[in-house]
Amino acid sequence: MRILIVGATSAIAQKVARLFAKANHSIFLAARNEKKLVSVAQDIQIHGAHPVHYMTLDMNDFDLHPALIHQATQSLGGLDILLVAHGQLPDQPACQVNVREAEQAFKVNFLSVLSLLTHASHQFQKQGSGTIAVISSVAGDRGRQSNYIYGSAKGALNIFLEGLRNRLFPYGVHVLTIKPGYVDTPMTSHLKKNRLFADPESVARDIYKAIQKKKDVVYTPWFWRYILLGIKLCPEWIFKRTKL
Amino acid sequence: MNAYECWGRYPKAKHQIEPIYWTSENPFIHSPATSYLAFGKGRSYGDSCLNDGGVLLDTSGLNRWIHFDDEKGVVRCEAGVSLAEVLRLAVPKGWFLPVTPGTKHITVAGAIANDVHGKNHHRAGTFGRHVGQFEIVRSDGTRLLCSPQKNQKYFSATIGGLGLTGLILWAEFSLKRIPSSWIQMETIRFGNLDEFFNLSRDSDEKFEYTLSWIDCFSQGKSLARGLMMRGNHAENYPDKKRFSIRDRSINIPCTAPRWFTHSSIMKGLNVCYFYKQRKKPRVSRVHYDSFFYPLDILGSYNRLFGRGGLLQYQCVLPFEGHGDLSAIKLILSRIAKSNLASMVAVLKVFGNIPSPGMLSFPRKGITLALDLPIRGQKTFHLLEELDAVVGEHHGAVYPAKDARMSGENFRRFFPQWKEFRDYVDPNFSSGFWRRVTQEPSPIGLAS
Numbered sequence A: 001m002r003i004l005i006v007g008a009t010s011a012i013a014q015k016v017a018r019l020f021a022k023a024n025h026s027i028f029l030a031a032r033n034e035k036k037l038v039s040v041a042q043d044i045q046i047h048g049a050h051p052v053h054y055m056t057l058d059m060n061d062f063d064l065h066p067a068l069i070h071q072a073t074q075s076l077g078g079l080d081i082l083l084v085a086h087g088q089l090p091d092q093p094a095c096q097v098n099v100r101e102a103e104q105a106f107k108v109n110f111l112s113v114l115s116l117l118t119h120a121s122h123q124f125q126k127q128g129s130g131t132i133a134v135i136s137s138v139a140g141d142r143g144r145q146s147n148y149i150y151g152s153a154k155g156a157l158n159i160f161l162e163g164l165r166n167r168l169f170p171y172g173v174h175v176l177t178i179k180p181g182y183v184d185t186p187m188t189s190h191l192k193k194n195r196l197f198a199d200p201e202s203v204a205r206d207i208y209k210a211i212q213k214k215k216d217v218v219y220t221p222w223f224w225r226y227i228l229l230g231i232k233l234c235p236e237w238i239f240k241r242t243k244l
Numbered sequence B: 001m002n003a004y005e006c007w008g009r010y011p012k013a014k015h016q017i018e019p020i021y022w023t024s025e026n027p028f029i030h031s032p033a034t035s036y037l038a039f040g041k042g043r044s045y046g047d048s049c050l051n052d053g054g055v056l057l058d059t060s061g062l063n064r065w066i067h068f069d070d071e072k073g074v075v076r077c078e079a080g081v082s083l084a085e086v087l088r089l090a091v092p093k094g095w096f097l098p099v100t101p102g103t104k105h106i107t108v109a110g111a112i113a114n115d116v117h118g119k120n121h122h123r124a125g126t127f128g129r130h131v132g133q134f135e136i137v138r139s140d141g142t143r144l145l146c147s148p149q150k151n152q153k154y155f156s157a158t159i160g161g162l163g164l165t166g167l168i169l170w171a172e173f174s175l176k177r178i179p180s181s182w183i184q185m186e187t188i189r190f191g192n193l194d195e196f197f198n199l200s201r202d203s204d205e206k207f208e209y210t211l212s213w214i215d216c217f218s219q220g221k222s223l224a225r226g227l228m229m230r231g232n233h234a235e236n237y238p239d240k241k242r243f244s245i246r247d248r249s250i251n252i253p254c255t256a257p258r259w260f261t262h263s264s265i266m267k268g269l270n271v272c273y274f275y276k277q278r279k280k281p282r283v284s285r286v287h288y289d290s291f292f293y294p295l296d297i298l299g300s301y302n303r304l305f306g307r308g309g310l311l312q313y314q315c316v317l318p319f320e321g322h323g324d325l326s327a328i329k330l331i332l333s334r335i336a337k338s339n340l341a342s343m344v345a346v347l348k349v350f351g352n353i354p355s356p357g358m359l360s361f362p363r364k365g366i367t368l369a370l371d372l373p374i375r376g377q378k379t380f381h382l383l384e385e386l387d388a389v390v391g392e393h394h395g396a397v398y399p400a401k402d403a404r405m406s407g408e409n410f411r412r413f414f415p416q417w418k419e420f421r422d423y424v425d426p427n428f429s430s431g432f433w434r435r436v437t438q439e440p441s442p443i444g445l446a447s
Helices: A011-022 A036-046 A062-076 A094-095 A099-126 A148-171 A198-213 A226-232 B084-093 B108-113 B151-160 B195-207 B265-274 B288-292 B299-303 B325-336 B378-391 B407-411 B417-421 B433-437
Strands: A001-008 A028-033 A054-057 A081-084 A131-135 A174-180 A217-220 B015-019 B036-039 B053-058 B065-069 B072-078 B131-137 B145-148 B168-173 B182-190 B211-214 B224-232 B282-287 B310-317 B345-350 B365-373
Touching: A001 A011, A001 A062, A011 A028, A011 A036, A011 A198, A011 B182, A011 B211, A028 A036, A028 A062, A036 A054, A036 B065, A054 A062, A054 B145, A062 A099, A062 B072, A062 B345, A081 A099, A081 A198, A094 A099, A094 A148, A099 A148, A131 A148, A131 A198, A131 B282, A174 A198, A174 A226, A198 A217, A217 A226, B015 B195, B036 B168, B072 B084, B084 B108, B108 B131, B108 B168, B182 B195, B195 B211, B195 B224, B195 B325, B195 B345, B282 B310, B282 B378, B310 B325, B310 B378, B325 B378, B378 B407, B407 B433, B417 B433
Parallel strands: A001 A028, A001 A081, A028 A054, A081 A131, A131 A174, A174 A217, B015 B053, B036 B053
Antiparallel strands: B065 B072, B072 B168, B131 B145, B131 B168, B182 B224, B182 B282, B211 B224, B211 B345, B310 B365, B345 B365
């Protein structure tokens, strides 16, 4: 299969890439930092991916999105899976005082995906097959005071993906929303670790399986589905009094 | 649970943790400090992998392959890749580690920093001999590419340099060809130390791998009785399992109670293990995983040694031919009399292949390694006495496995430490290094 991974230097994406590499798939990687990207490309090549191509770009530069999809499709000779893994955890207190910060968080976590998928969806629709898998977050399921800017960007993303799934379903295109809980990655390296933290490898395995099984939404690790169910069921008049 | 502890779980230490994810980034930028030390898998027994009060650079994020030449068998990888991962990559293609210690759960950089050795020391020397090049980054941000040709002195100081010369970012080393994943192994019983030597001399000629387990409680005529395990890679293994890999383990869920390592239980187990093997040698074909890594089957076997933790003692005593055995006899009989040992005790004769490492431990002679549950001062006093014997006979004690040797003894065992000191990064340190270079040296539980 031919896979494009965006945000390929993220910890989770790297592990997913390895799983695809072990099954000898063809992979195209995209990320901002060239040196890091080269490290990842070399690594998955030795893990068995063939061929491996890459392109450096900043996903905030929306104008480059069509070129990225074109380039990946050309290099791989087609596109079967698109995994979107880039994202950024903003500083919530800073977002509360600085609208620019909040705007930036929306741009990276939501608008850039919207732009990329708007371009990609036409291609998938035309070919009538393939998978679009996007790493969202459990934070998008309900707004909480500690993280609601990130949460609302991911929430918007979730709704966008629901719509896209609905639109592309008749064409045989699979859209997967991935909702990880806390994962022990560079993105969360400043947070204090507890039992809820999962390692990127197990999250990657869940993603890999969900892509193969053509699931619509996957919570990873699995227990987050039930934690979020509880959180979503909590009536607002109680929820607003919590310190979550 | 504190994951940043040493394998012996003694001493304890508190650290600031700085995870490292990329070789291209400056690892020192996020936590400016004056005392750094790399931490891999925490398989060093003592405080050589601890840095109490300082920063530990966790290298588990440096786990990528960089290059693999499967024609020549040369692999280049980031520092935190483990030997288990190297095996997973190399074995299916018919390659194997040139040298491997008794666990595969160590990092490549750890193998270099401790210049590890294995059952084939008499043929292959130490791990450092098979390293072609590596890159280190010093705390001032300088990067040094080190090889036998380039930055030679840093190359030599970093091999066996206990992680003190800077952070190893990646390394390149050569693998060796194997005919299969299987080992043609012989197990032979020997009744005492003299028998061991005769057997060893004989075996080292014909076998690539030799190692002997000894019963540390036997005394007198049967002092150091035990079993020799010797083997070669099995040729012509026909079926599809020819290059199979194995990686199984059972986790020990909790710390064992104190009585578990009581001397009477240990004594009994030693006797059983010895007599399990008949007088007649046993020939068998075993997978490399059970031949090289029998203890890896138990996820964290260090927990069997109880809350107090364990000390490992490994010393080497030089000897020429079939020379003077009095020193090793003295050491073994002191251990036997003390009743402080456990099940894990091994003897091996090191060959005379020199190591490129400035501070490397292995040298021609006989080496003894044993695990001891910590039973307060008794244990520390016994090892202090053994150190004295080792010192008198120009031997050495292995820093990677040490948590208690005195500074005085270290400097006696490794007179080259003064030269080595010049290559130590001024902002790198470890519990071990402070202990053996700063006076007065704390002994035993005083700290």
